[in-house]
Amino acid sequence: MQMPHPLTRDLVLIGGGHTHALVLRKWAMAPLAGARVTVINPAATAPYSGMLPGHIAGHYAREDLDIDLVRLARAAGARIILDRAVGLDAVQQRITLGSGRILDYDLASLDIGITAEMPAIPGFADHALGAKPLDTYAARWRAFLVKVQAGQANPQVAVIGAGVAGVELAMAMSHALAQAGATPQVHLVEAAAGLTGTAPATRARLSRALRDHHVTLHFGASVARIAAGGVQLADGRQIEADLIVGAAGAFAHRWLRDTDLPLTEDGFVIVDPDLRVRGHEKVFAAGDCAHMAHAPRPKAGVFAVRAAPVLHDNLRAVLSGQTTRAFHPQRDYLKLISLGDRSAVAEKFGIAFSGRWLWRWKDRIDQSFMDKFRILPAMPAPARPAVQALGAAEAAGHDQPLCGGCGSKLGADALHRVLSRLPAPQRADVLSLPGDDAAVLATGGARQVMTTDHLRAFTQDPALMARITAIHALGDIWSMGATPQAATATVILPPMSPTLQARTMAEVMQAASDVFRAAGADIVGGHSTTGAELTLGFTVTGLCEGVAITHAGARPGDRLILTRPIGSGTILAAEMQMRAEGRDVAALLARMAQPQGDAAKVLRGAHAMTDVTGFGLAGHLMALCRASDLAAEIRLGDIPLHHGAEALAAAGLRSTAWPANLAAAPVTGAIGARGVLLHDPQTAGGLLAAVAPDQASALLAQVRALGHEAAIIGTMVQGAPGIRCV
Template sequence: LRGAKVTLRTGVRVTEIAADHVVLGSGDKIRSQLTVGAAGAFPHEWLAQTDLPLRDGFIETTPDLSLPGDPTVFAVGDCAAMPFAPRPKAGVFAVRAAPVLYHNLRAALTNGPRKPFKPQKRYLKLISLGEKSALAEKFDLAFSGPALWRWKDRIDRAFMDKLDDLPPMQPPALPDTLAQGARDILAAKPLCGGCGAKVGNTVLRDGLSSLQGPMDAAILSVLGDDAAVLKQPGGGFQVISADHLRALIHDPALMTRIAAVHALGDIWAMGAQPQVALSSIVLPHMSQALQSRTLQEITDAARVIFDHAGATIVGGHTSMGAEMTIGFTVTGTRETPPITLSGAQAGDCLMLTRPIGSGIIMAAHMDGTARGADVAQALNEMAEPQDRQAFHLRRANAMTDVTGFGLAGHIAAICRASRLSAEISADAIPVYSGARDLSDRGVHSSLYHPNVDNAPTRGRSDPLLHDPQTAGGLLAALPPAEAEIAIRDMAAEGKKSCIIGHLTDGEGPITVL
């Protein structure tokens, strides 16, 4: 510090930080154009609200890194205090604790012997000095210079690369004896969660082809509508739809919010006001205490979304299965006939309220190749309700929500029902961050190929058009003047939407410009 002509003052207290000076407890003012507060490690405040054993606010641990009195709970790193071997808060101890923690977690699950953590007393300190120079200290010897900075930079980057460049997960080895065709099925791409796990449109149409038409005059919906439409005896209309999702992530609360928004999409797409919801939950095998806690998390998260939408959860069904599945049956009401797929007109603009690419991002997330920030951004967007967007699109001639069949598939559904064709601009379609890069690398969801077969396109090729979406955007066909009004009104509320193309006379594949 003296070499850098820095004045060091210790044992003083700062009482005020202003834009151009700092005030000390002695009353002295030190002029400052930039004030930086550099504090040591401190415990998170939420720890004090728990019954965990604490020491100076940090979680107290024993030599095997578990808590005193509870050998099933572990703490390491900056949140932990090690009274058995006091050390400063330094990353080196967290890194060195990892193998011991791994061993002891396995031992806790298998009732095996545990290892004590013995942190070293002496460790290398490499501190950047700025201007691509660093200082190294160990055994009370200190050296500095550019070479040490390059060494530190290489060490830091190599460590971070280990967290980014994860080895691909290898599937389990198949037995030598297998039924015909089983090897191809088991060697195929793992089944995606969310709407990437849906059955293809062609299979769905074939499977439902034997259904008879409505036998009750009050049933007004046709095969392919987003929701069933019922005419109410006292006037008005009711719509009803059911949706469920295989879990995309191991977060029951966030997964519930996404599943609820996804289920409400069919109601919003028909211009109806959500009314009631029934839940359909499959919990994986777990202890009764964990079942109770998980179900409470699911219920609380669902209530937030449905309360916001103006709907009431009136019951449901819960069972146990191989994996978590969350779904809802939702009803809605509307005074006038609901918006369907068949009312679009030639010249209508096609509007979209949400980016595409969530299926690719979630598929990459399954095998560890997606960026965490991209996954988090997509999940947060998917969990946001679209009631206000639906309100501003209430004058649409046709509307649907973009889900498992991909954007092209849902545009094709409007075109088939309305006997029209469509032209869309690939550059006008919003895309989730990271999805384009993953698509260019050949990543796709397990429903991608059935979607391509269901909705062929001509012109510019874009795999993202066939990417299955979970809790995707609303896709609406509106006259140009109404579309501009809707975009303006949504923008005034901070809601994004865009025109991605228009509908034309004729029938045939979607044209991508």
């Protein structure tokens, strides 16, 4: 087997701004061999600011604005870390994240945007919000609009700052409130004597549009403080408002002041013509967070977009030992300013014109920009040789990548046939029953359980992969009612330089250690090697205070409690094909990274229990049925699903393990996408417990109170082992 090209350099893109998004798209077209690309962003999506006024006005849905960074990272072969940078040491070449995680880099680039929060105004942090970050403002606006429609808030809005952003948002909010049936009372507050940031001809047109939208203008008005319910001006006037938005200028993120980067007086990162941070050869910066000392420009998205090709080429140049080139921004640019309704004003070279056709033109420009991220380079299908051995095509199955996690595991039937041929245990201290989740060993006067689990990577982030793999491996210990004791690790890394090997191993072991120590166990050793791809595994032991909970022991009438939604295999398969929504992937990974030891403690009185993993919910429930010699009745509508899984299953998305799971555990009456998901392989899936019917509701309430999306999904009944939907 040919090994992939070894990784030798870490490129870290801090922030998912427009420049970095375009760099990633360009990278997807032609990746640089040997470079490992990492994207750090707090959310799975990055909103496009050009369409924000249209969204606020109600012309665009929220998702229309979003660049899906998860899909984009997959296309570029990059790993994405959903976290926020809070520190950067340019000397040590180290980035600190909000979670406390630390990343080393060989080359870094900043594109973290700006904030419109105004901490200098008393009361702003408690009673107002900035127009940026965009996603926070958009969410608060939607919630406010709902309250106005429900009569729980007055349609009174104050916007601080009468630049282009403030003007656009004031008219957009007035338009949306009017469309919602309210009588808008929108105030635009500006310390200067008039509108700012535009030419006289443009200001005249904007002033007329503001009057048409019944926006009240307050010029020469300094804000003294903000309180609940309004804005107090320096001259003593009060402006009543239930929503207060700051749009007066651009402010740099405050954490930059704690770095050793060169900054302007107002905190922006100073860059040289090639966009490299002045005095730091290994750090670049672009977008609104950067100050181009050679060619100062206002904070506008057009410059971020135009800088992207230069930044892309210069990052590649530094990583490959080539020469960088300078970025020369244009002196003037076309301003297209939305007017709330579907019309706009355009300005260039001080000349202004307006009309509805301009809004349509702006919409085409914005949609064209977003199409760059909606339509990404397709993942090539695996090539098949022209001549193959008999049966090779059938064994290969679908022309889709082999799934990661439990989606790559062997089918239950094949595994059962192999295990059934092994001789029975010859030692008296091996107490295991065939097919149980973990081996049960008699050790002195105690009962010890032992299990092992290994996963093929489904995410490029080794720390997240290690955390989920550790939780996945602990599932067998928790499901048998044991307390985790010790673990050994097996780490297979793809080819890397010694430096990247050390970095990656440190990330893997730290993340895994955090999980095991929180569960009361310790990592006591392990084994590492190089392979074609990242694969992680853990062998874990645990101690039982009493008799281990096994698959056997379920009783007729027992209620079935499932502690976690299903559908992870389908979402992960879709993500590999770039067909899953980034938000859904992020939510899934966050749920998979949540330990379940607390839920296992609540369920320790279960008559039988297992964790739902590679064989799917149906396969693991069938194991309980066979061991307990009972049937199970389940209610499809009561089974919790990971968001997005049902739609993907309905669209025909399947994990590569799905056909084998279906064959091994058919379910009578299973129909539709929910029926399909019964056979979906789960990674770090939920616990499935058969509990006494008179205790089920109380136990469910306790598990849900711990933050688990648990449900009672069915009942164990008399009958031949099997599963049917009722």
